Amino acid sequence: MGQNTIAINQQFQEITEQRSGALPVQYYLTAFHALVDGRLPWHWHDEVQWVVMLQGEAEFYINNDSCTVKQGEALFINSGRLHAAHHGVLPSEYLCINVDPSFLIPEALHETYLTPFITATNFSWIRIPAESLWGKTIMRSLLSLQHLLEEKPFHFELQAFTVLNNVWRHTIGHEPILTYHxxxxxxxxxxxxxxxxxxxxxxxxxxxxxxxxxxxxxxxxxxxxxxxxxxxxxxxxxxxxxxxxxxxxxxxxxxxxxxxxxxxxxxxxxxxxxxxxxxxx
Incomplete structure (x- = not known):
């Protein structure tokens, strides 16, 4: 699935149907050279987002921070955060996976392992390094999730939930003490x-x-x-x-x-x- 433009509503919120079948998940590939002026404009969405850089590199801007993501690396962007991006010198392409946060873990665990992280103001984004064991685990899991969503084997929804649960566990496991301002x-x-x-x-x-x-x-x-x-x-x-x-x-x-x-x-x-x-x- 490819996506070369994004639709944004009048509050700069991205308009996408964040579902793959019955799942509150969307995945797509984006090539920066196919975007207008090679830029992803400022926008936000309620879903959490993981970006896997498949080729080249890109500069992402999240709120008042910036982060360079190179080929083989990944980036997590939290729910509701303003962000934008533009490509580097070389042609670049990335896999984007957007997920409704409520689908990441069982509802009984939201108060402990979801809400504090979604609302923390010091948890807007995380660069996921390719050289780390936890980073490799996350990227391997995201690529396997893409495969599941494309092939849709029997009970793939249950497998997707398990994969996302694992991705979320590794993502929040490397964040310092959460704060809210x-x-x-x-x-x-x-x-x-x-x-x-x-x-x-x-x-x-x-x-x-x-x-x-x-x-x-x-x-x-x-x-x-x-x-x-x-x-x-x-x-x-x-x-x-x-x-x-x-x-x-x-x-x-x-x-x-x-x-x-x-x-x-x-x-x-x-x-x-x-x-x-x-x-x-």
């Missing part, structure tokens, strides 16, 4: 609200005050949040998002450059064309 949680929620507002209104004339208001923040707080989490300014992000949407339109339609420029919110075609100098579409 309400202020960090509020910051992440505010970012989701502001990004969602930009997605709904990017084609309009946007002001910093409007973006800040979407997150119930002052202008200065809004700028600090964007700089700390996305390493950019709010208005620079708006420009980047408009360019991302315009490239999708350029690839999918025969609409003129001038019309696309106005569709995505640029005030003139010249303002739209300038950032494309040196970019291959």
């Amino acid at each position: 309400p202020a960090q949680e509020r910051e992440e929620q505010a970012m989701k609200q502001m990004l969602g507002w930009i997605q709904r209104h990017y084609a309009e004339s946007l002001r910093l005050e409007d973006i800040a208001q979407a997150g119930s923040l002052s202008r200065s707080e809004c700028c600090r949040y964007f700089q700390r989490i996305l390493q950019t300014t709010p208005m620079s992000y708006v420009k980047e998002y408009r360019l991302q949407k315009s490239m999708e339109l350029l690839q999918a339609s025969k609409t003129s450059v001038t019309d696309i420029a106005f569709q995505v919110g640029f005030s003139s075609a010249s303002h739209f064309i300038e950032p494309f100098v040196g970019i291959s579409i």
